[in-house]
Amino acid sequence: MSNIPARLVDLPTSVRGFCFHDDDGEPYIILNSRLSYEQNKITYLHERKHIEAGEMYDPDYDEYGSCTK
DSSP, X not given: OOOOOEXXXXXXXXXXXXXXXXXXXXXXXXXXXXXXXXXXXXXXXXXXXHXXXXXXGOXXXXXXXXXXX
16 A cells, blocks of 8 residues: 555544545545654554554444554
8 A cells, every 4th residue: 555645633632643534435644743753653654554454444343442552
């Protein structure tokens, strides 16, 4: 999978980021603008793994509460 776009958004510090898809089904990653570059890099790679595994397209998949890192 090629480079997945990321957007920096002002989120609560308890939220590191999440993956999402636009109306065309193209994935992108939301990162917390309050966190450091290093933390956002880790979060980007974590969320990219979810996208590559196809989890964000599974209607039964709910990461909230299951990922603590």
